[in-house]
Amino acid sequence: MNYEPGTKVATRDAYGETLAELGREMPELVVLDADLSSSTKTAAFAKQFPERFFNMGIAEANMIGHAAGLAASGKVPFASTFAVFATGRVYDQLRTSVCYPALGVKVAATHAGLTVGEDGASHQANEDIALARALPNMTVVVPADANETRDAVRAAAKRRGPFYLRLGRPAVPVLAIAQAMAGGEAGAPFELGRLRVLREGTDVGIMACGYMVHEALKAAELLAAGGVSAGVIDVHTIKPLDKEGVTAAARRYGCLVTAEEHSVIGGLGSAVAETVGESYPVPVIRVGVADRFGESGTPDALLKAYGLTAEHIRDAAGRAMAARKG
Amino acid sequence: MPTLTTDLQQKAKVLRRHVVRMVGEAGSGHPGGSLSAADLVAALYFHFLNVDPARPGWPERDRFVLSKGHAAPVLYAALAERGFFPSETLWTLRKLGSILQGHPDMRKTPGVEASTGSLGQGLSVAGGMALAGRLSTLDYRVYALLGDGEMQEGQVWEAAMSAAQFKLDNLTAIIDFNGVQLDGLVENIVGVEPVADKWRAFGWDVQEINGHDMDQIVKALEAARQVRGRPQAIVAHTVKGKGVSFMEGLAAWHGKAPSREQMAQALAELE
Numbered sequence: 001m002n003y004e005p006g007t008k009v010a011t012r013d014a015y016g017e018t019l020a021e022l023g024r025e026m027p028e029l030v031v032l033d034a035d036l037s038s039s040t041k042t043a044a045f046a047k048q049f050p051e052r053f054f055n056m057g058i059a060e061a062n063m064i065g066h067a068a069g070l071a072a073s074g075k076v077p078f079a080s081t082f083a084v085f086a087t088g089r090v091y092d093q094l095r096t097s098v099c100y101p102a103l104g105v106k107v108a109a110t111h112a113g114l115t116v117g118e119d120g121a122s123h124q125a126n127e128d129i130a131l132a133r134a135l136p137n138m139t140v141v142v143p144a145d146a147n148e149t150r151d152a153v154r155a156a157a158k159r160r161g162p163f164y165l166r167l168g169r170p171a172v173p174v175l176a177i178a179q180a181m182a183g184g185e186a187g188a189p190f191e192l193g194r195l196r197v198l199r200e201g202t203d204v205g206i207m208a209c210g211y212m213v214h215e216a217l218k219a220a221e222l223l224a225a226g227g228v229s230a231g232v233i234d235v236h237t238i239k240p241l242d243k244e245g246v247t248a249a250a251r252r253y254g255c256l257v258t259a260e261e262h263s264v265i266g267g268l269g270s271a272v273a274e275t276v277g278e279s280y281p282v283p284v285i286r287v288g289v290a291d292r293f294g295e296s297g298t299p300d301a302l303l304k305a306y307g308l309t310a311e312h313i314r315d316a317a318g319r320a321m322a323a324r325k326g
Numbered sequence: 327m328p329t330l331t332t333d334l335q336q337k338a339k340v341l342r343r344h345v346v347r348m349v350g351e352a353g354s355g356h357p358g359g360s361l362s363a364a365d366l367v368a369a370l371y372f373h374f375l376n377v378d379p380a381r382p383g384w385p386e387r388d389r390f391v392l393s394k395g396h397a398a399p400v401l402y403a404a405l406a407e408r409g410f411f412p413s414e415t416l417w418t419l420r421k422l423g424s425i426l427q428g429h430p431d432m433r434k435t436p437g438v439e440a441s442t443g444s445l446g447q448g449l450s451v452a453g454g455m456a457l458a459g460r461l462s463t464l465d466y467r468v469y470a471l472l473g474d475g476e477m478q479e480g481q482v483w484e485a486a487m488s489a490a491q492f493k494l495d496n497l498t499a500i501i502d503f504n505g506v507q508l509d510g511l512v513e514n515i516v517g518v519e520p521v522a523d524k525w526r527a528f529g530w531d532v533q534e535i536n537g538h539d540m541d542q543i544v545k546a547l548e549a550a551r552q553v554r555g556r557p558q559a560i561v562a563h564t565v566k567g568k569g570v571s572f573m574e575g576l577a578a579w580h581g582k583a584p585s586r587e588q589m590a591q592a593l594a595e596l597e
């Protein structure tokens with residue numbers, strides 16, 4: 001499925017559609033859900049391949065355990081629930097049953113971040129990247145839009161080992177990533193562990209993941225209007241992080257901003273800061289959720305209230321440039 | 327002279343009307359499981375629970391833990407009617423800055439005893455409160471309301487075992503057995519029957535009632551507090567969406583707000 005730039009599609013929808021496509025191509029693909037198949041969009045797969053779909057009920061730990069057993073026995077299991085329940089709720093199951101033996105369980109976690117909206121703090125996973133990233137053997141991917149989700153789901157199905165795919169609830173803009181890439185690296189396809197430069201700049205580099213890539217592109221426009229040339233880099237793979245690419249950006253810009261719909265603790269911002277701290281230290285200003293829980297509200301109101309908009313990224317870019325040495 | 331039963335039935339209707347309006351005004355939320363629990367919640371808040379709206383933190387108060395936290399609207403409606411906050415607050419449900427979060431937040435809402443929303447956790451918290459009551463020689467009671475789908479969580483049974491081990495006779499679990507969860511019928515997803523036998527096997531005193539029959543609800547709650555040496559489970563057979571014809575029994579109304587027209591129709595049915 002190809003998604004048209006300019007339209008709006010939820011990454012969870014792209015996940016569901018890609019799963020159904022993959023079901024035809026991969027007989028070993030199985031899907032598990034925990035009473036959220038209508039929300040995680042695994043329902044489309046369930047309908048087409050009922051014998052390869054297992055609704056485990058409201059029992060996430062049991063679901064991850066079964067996924068581990070399926071993976072240990074030659075199947076490629078995708079297990080879905082909301083991101084809060086796909087990480088914290090099942091952390092020891094992920095750790096001992098999945099990551100320690102490096103089993104190929106693909107955790108596709110939807111409703112991540114603040115844009116869950118009205119359900120409030122209990123349902124807003126702002127720590128899941130940190131949790132997933134801390135587990136050895138885990139790959140962590142946060143797609144920016146529907147096309148990147150499609151590519152990431154396909155990559156997850158092919159890759160060996162545990163995989164954490166972070167998806168969102170609301171419809172978000174389909175970005176012109178392929179077009180942007182064509183201008184840069186001659187139509188470079190999606191590659192796990194390889195960041196994507198969506199816009200070249202000279203003054204400041206903005207590294208973003210998930211929905212925040214869209215806000216980062218808007219921020220670059222705002223900055224351009226003020227005479228600042230900002231680069232925008234889509235870091236879809238948080239782990240293994242493209243250390244070369246991140247270091248190259250640090251060298252090129254001398255200062256970086258990170259933007260993610262996640263706590264500033266342990267996510268993309270941390271990963272980037274840890275990397276450049278060791279390879280090429282430059283100021284890294286993190287745009288993300290401060291160390292606090294979310295609350296109920298519309299996604300847009302929450303993004304504003306928690307400092308996750310293009311304007312916030314623009315302001316952070318100003319601080320990053322001011323902090324740059326020399 | 328209104329009897330206790332008719333009085334509580336009237337209260338339940340008020341709660342149902344509030345639920346419909348709250349979720350309708352919010353544009354999102356969970357009407358189905360709020361409506362199925364309205365009679366149970368009405369009996370608790372307007373007859374059984376020894377609480378004082380002027381002192382929400384009063385140490386001797388009874389505790390109610392809404393383990394199926396998505397039914398927050400019916401809890402908020404009861405708290406407002408009981409005087410914990412003005413009823414106008416109900417129309418701020420799920421809005422930015424509101425004290426009424428999508429799922430219960432014990433730090434934001436007076437009268438809310440536990441922060442829930444992640445299913446399967448409430449009975450353990452209630453067990454801790456019951457233990458504390460015993461330790462402090464306070465004779466308050468603790469009630470927890472669980473969903474039937476929620477019983478699929480293993481933690482529910484961990485709590486069931488420990489409560490029996492600790493002989494928590496000051497703890498009552500009420501199961502809102504409406505037969506429906508999010509994706510469909512409980513029996514088609516992961517069946518939980520025989521529910522009463524399960525709780526019995528875990529060492530609990532068990533009563534099985536019609537969760538919309540106020541006489542039965544009152545009698546069961548009365549009987550539960552006479553039980554010594556064991557926690558008590560009340561398995562309440564209910565109908566998801568009870569009271570709103572087009573919502574009854576349907577998983578589709580688990581987590582969907584009514585439109586303006588649907589809201590008007592629902593309120594008319596609840597006159």
Ligand SMILES: Cc1ncc(C[n+]2csc(CCOP(=O)(O)OP(=O)(O)O)c2C)c(N)n1
Nearest residue numbers: 035359443444445473474475476506507508
């Ligand atoms: C741990 C956890 N998993 C999943 C969910 C999402 N969820 C919210 S309500 C619900 C269905 C609940 O069904 P049931 O317990 O029968 O409640 P009721 O029918 O009374 O609404 C689900 C799966 C959740 N809130 N918590």
Ligand SMILES: [Mg+2]
Nearest residue numbers: 474475506507
């Ligand atoms: Mg139910």
